[in-house]
Amino acid sequence: MNPGIVVSIKDLVVRVQFDGKSPSVGELIVVQNGHSTKLLVDHLEPNGIAMCLNVRSDRRVQKGMEVMLTGNGIQVPTGDVTIGRILDALGDPLDGQGPVGDENTPRKNILELPPRSTEFNIQKPEILETGIKVIDFFTPFVKGRKIGIIGGAGVGKTVLTMELINNIARSGSGLSFFSGIGERIREGHELWDTLRENDLLKNTCMFFAQMNENPVQRSLVAVSSVALAEYFRDEQRKDILFFADNIYRFIQARNELATILDQVPNEGGYEPTIFSDIKVFQDRLSSNEKGSITSVQTIYVPADDLSDPAVQLIQHELDSVIVLSRKVAEQGQRPAVDLSQTNSSLLTPEIVGDRHYLLSVQVQALLQKYESLKGIIAIIGENELSASDRADYAKAKKLIKNFTQNMNVMTKHTGVPGDFFTREQTLQSIEEIVA
Numbered sequence: 001m002n003p004g005i006v007v008s009i010k011d012l013v014v015r016v017q018f019d020g021k022s023p024s025v026g027e028l029i030v031v032q033n034g035h036s037t038k039l040l041v042d043h044l045e046p047n048g049i050a051m052c053l054n055v056r057s058d059r060r061v062q063k064g065m066e067v068m069l070t071g072n073g074i075q076v077p078t079g080d081v082t083i084g085r086i087l088d089a090l091g092d093p094l095d096g097q098g099p100v101g102d103e104n105t106p107r108k109n110i111l112e113l114p115p116r117s118t119e120f121n122i123q124k125p126e127i128l129e130t131g132i133k134v135i136d137f138f139t140p141f142v143k144g145r146k147i148g149i150i151g152g153a154g155v156g157k158t159v160l161t162m163e164l165i166n167n168i169a170r171s172g173s174g175l176s177f178f179s180g181i182g183e184r185i186r187e188g189h190e191l192w193d194t195l196r197e198n199d200l201l202k203n204t205c206m207f208f209a210q211m212n213e214n215p216v217q218r219s220l221v222a223v224s225s226v227a228l229a230e231y232f233r234d235e236q237r238k239d240i241l242f243f244a245d246n247i248y249r250f251i252q253a254r255n256e257l258a259t260i261l262d263q264v265p266n267e268g269g270y271e272p273t274i275f276s277d278i279k280v281f282q283d284r285l286s287s288n289e290k291g292s293i294t295s296v297q298t299i300y301v302p303a304d305d306l307s308d309p310a311v312q313l314i315q316h317e318l319d320s321v322i323v324l325s326r327k328v329a330e331q332g333q334r335p336a337v338d339l340s341q342t343n344s345s346l347l348t349p350e351i352v353g354d355r356h357y358l359l360s361v362q363v364q365a366l367l368q369k370y371e372s373l374k375g376i377i378a379i380i381g382e383n384e385l386s387a388s389d390r391a392d393y394a395k396a397k398k399l400i401k402n403f404t405q406n407m408n409v410m411t412k413h414t415g416v417p418g419d420f421f422t423r424e425q426t427l428q429s430i431e432e433i434v435a
Contacts, residue, residue: 004050004067006031011260012057012214014039016067018048026073026111028055032066038090039067040074040216042261051261055090057214075107076224078231083175084201086192089209089220095192110220110227113284114234125351128294131167131420132160134337134403137360137430139320139344140352141168143239144292146285148247148315151324152304155336158187160324161245161298162194162409165204167420174239175232176200179225180208182218182249194409205229211249215260218253226284233291240293242285248300251277251310268309275313282317306341320344333404339367356427362434363399370396398433 002020009015016029016039023029023041029052031037037060039052054061055074076082076091081101086094091107093100126143130136139147149157165176180188188208195201205228209221222244232238244250251274258271266272285295299314304326306312315321322342329336349357373385373393382390408418421429 003032004029004069006061006063006065006067007049009061009063012054012216012257013042013260014052014054014061016050016052018050021069022048023050023069024073026109028070028072028074029067030070031058031061032068033060033062035060037061040220042257053216053257054214055216055220057216073109073111074220074224075109076228077101077105078108078228078235079106081105082205082228084204086206086208087224088207089213089217089224091224094208108227108231110224112227114230125346127352127423128168129423130164131422132163132335133405133421133426133429134335134339134342135164135322136421136423136426137356137363137403138337138339138342138347139322140346140356141294142319142346142351143294144287145319145346146282146295146297146317147320147322148297148299148318149322149324150299150301150306150311150315151336152301152326155324155326155329156334157298157300157324158183158191158245159407159409160322160335161243161296162191163407163418164296165191165200165241165243166194166198166409168241174203174241176204176241177225177229177243178204178206179222179242179244180206180210181222181244181246182209182211182213182253183245185210185212187245215253215256219250219257222247222250222281226281229293230284233288233293237290239291242293242295244295244297246300247281247297247314248302248310250281251314270310274310278310278313278317282314319346333400334407335405337403339400339403340371356423359427359430359434363430366392366396366399366434369393370400395433399430402429402433 004016004018007015007017022044025041025043027041029039037058038055040055042051042053044050074090077100085100088094128141128143130141149160151157188210195204207221207225209217229240229242233240254277255271263272266274285293287293299311301311302308323338324336325338328338347360369392373389405419406416411418
């Protein structure tokens, strides 16, 4: 077999010339430099040129070196050996606990899409209790659906995600996945600590490519974690809880790769493939007749701008959107949910029942009235309002306070025990205020 030859190197992009058989897109090829440096074929150009990405940022690649084909793409280990482990984008361990499985462990190509299912069991929607009032009431957590937690930096996206993992994974039903995409290493370590202390690692698979990693690994880690989740859903027929923190960082990493590959950006300044990048990823987070994937995805909002094109595109793929606001956080409310912008297509009588739905309509009306009255009160004062307006304003204030609660995962930092409310307790507390 004729080897390829490295003809140019630009940062993470390596151009390889093949005279004989060319590699496939998505194939891993190996540089013969004594260190077996892995390159991922991104795309092919005319005259046998393969544009490749240096997966590990290995700087020991030089012009003129030979490159051999492997015939394989990135393959992650599958099966029970991955449960309780922390893996990187290539399926290698990050937890210092030795290799994941052995040479007989089955592996899955992360870019290989599962066959599209044509059968679906139409079952009654199953609501999962999160114990967090504001989520259980405004954005019911329905099995097999997608929830997004949107907010700028430092408003509590990761804390809310960790609380959801802590509260839902504790039930032990199904398997939890966590995909850390371009976030802080400290947050990943805290999450691992929390899961270990609560004996939840036995039901969790974790993938990390934190912000210290190159954009190749940050963009691939989301795909690797979804590939393993698909395996457990299809082969072991498990129900999966999939947590991704942070999907915007996935787009950011893809954007960095597009820049170093000299691709022309789209009108919003993002990579030209932004729509397909999001669509393909979200389509893989789906349920079929074998099992379900219920996903919670945090989305960083650059400069607190909810109209950002990437944020808008991701938002359109979600069933429920929880918006965290800096303005609300500054008022001392935790979780800092903007109740006026948070919404869900799942808040219907068919899914949550008439009682919950009618109550949500009343609460939304009170909160809208509260927002409109705030401006009037700032000018003329609360005492000048009519008796009914004053009563509604007071109810809305009580409701906002009612949706504030302490988080279990913050107990070791604050010393304050966390709260867990059943859906029934949440509905009762709201009924008491509205009535």
